[in-house]
Amino acid sequence: MADPTPNRFERDTAVEALGTGRYRGTVDPGWAVIEGAAPNGGYVLALAARAMRDALPHPDPVTVTAHFLAPPEPGPVDIEVELVRSGRRHSTVAAKLWQGGRERTRLLGTFADLGAADGPTRLDRPGLDLPPLDDCVDATSRSVERAKDGAYPAPPILMRFDHRMPAEMMGWAEGRPLGRGEMGGYLRWADGAPMDTLGLLVVADCYPPPVFNMGDSRLGWVPTIELTVQIRKRPADGYLATRFTTEAITNGYLEEDGEAWDADGDLVVLSRQLALVAR
């Protein structure tokens, strides 16, 4: 029998259907990047996507795009869902996330039942070149220890995951950046809950920006303009292996490309965001 108790992710992205495509959710403060500040964009995307798929026979977002208009604050949000087209294999849905009379996020996504996908498979893309899991640092515990030692507080969203990162990926926080725009490692939910395709929407945006590893003093915070996540497969149990890169910054605009692979060695996510170097 499935565990009837919702896990932390399910609880914090729960939505209540109010009828005629209207939903109510609550932005939980536990998904902020900085204590008390705006929630992570991937979390907002997942919260909205749970409403978007509520009335569909298709539970998996195969491609969903969010344009971030203004960050919501912790507390209630309203989500307005419009079914654009519903077919046998796919449903396309648009959504608006509102708070305090102001639209915060606009979304557009296509959903499918990935459990029923049955076309050809071929993987020419090389997998990730990460060290073995046991050679990685427990980045979640490390961050908590550093916070106790008086460093900056551990980001709330970090605590939602069990992060295992190659040591070289973490040097940026101690003044030893990689010198290239890369971030990543292994992760799973901190509470051991299974990862589903809505959770992958958070995974696609849960790391510090790869630009932090560039060692370029011009680059600080990089607010997301748009995030698109493509999901291929429901992940197998176990840690996901992830990689996020930024390779081109053009007059302040940059991409953040992400990929995640499951414990079966299958590609489960391709993501890309457009972000802008904050002035």
Add this chain to the structure above:
Amino acid sequence: MADPTPNRFERDTAVEALGTGRYRGTVDPGWAVIEGAAPNGGYVLALAARAMRDALPHPDPVTVTAHFLAPPEPGPVDIEVELVRSGRRHSTVAAKLWQGGRERTRLLGTFADLGAADGPTRLDRPGLDLPPLDDCVDATSRSVERAKDGAYPAPPILMRFDHRMPAEMMGWAEGRPLGRGEMGGYLRWADGAPMDTLGLLVVADCYPPPVFNMGDSRLGWVPTIELTVQIRKRPADGYLATRFTTEAITNGYLEEDGEAWDADGDLVVLSRQLALVAR
């Protein structure tokens, strides 16, 4: 003085404002992939984007996403534009493209004035490894010659561009595929018109699918579910260098990643589409 005569691309994507966010355009048959068939998705995207930006102070799509619901046919289309948010640096706009009482494409985009973008620039991404332009084949002329010789007709959209392609990229049409999912080369408009940021939306979808170069008999036509194009810069005069790749096919779902660089060596486009192997 600027040439007041619209070029072919401008003419075929012209829209008439009918008021209150409503526009009328015409799908021209000259942008089909197969004579008499549905228009190219990038062309439909550009047509809609011209309406989307009509009322904005921001002429350049920095990121625009289209979900393709059903292909339109040549002839009149209606475009309904909703201004989601207008700020100093960016405007976000949603749009619906209708024909015959049926929605064909849903879009969401953010626009900027790329001429005024002034943040940092840093390019770590390697450029394309194409042979020099003069060593490439005039793929447009070659296709027309082949059509005269009784091969399949030249695709109308091919004639809109002056395509110069590495010889190895063209073998797939004669039974000698590359063996990997790649397509690309140099291109400019066939009529010599300058390439603008709306034209780049067509460039992002104008090649045969990279899967044609895989040499995998399971892979035929791959209809696009969603296409997102990120634009960084107004291109310099001259040929664009392009590369499109497909590296992972998962139960029929695949990505098509594109990039285009201008004659100044700057990255101008990053694109990604989600497509599905046709049954």
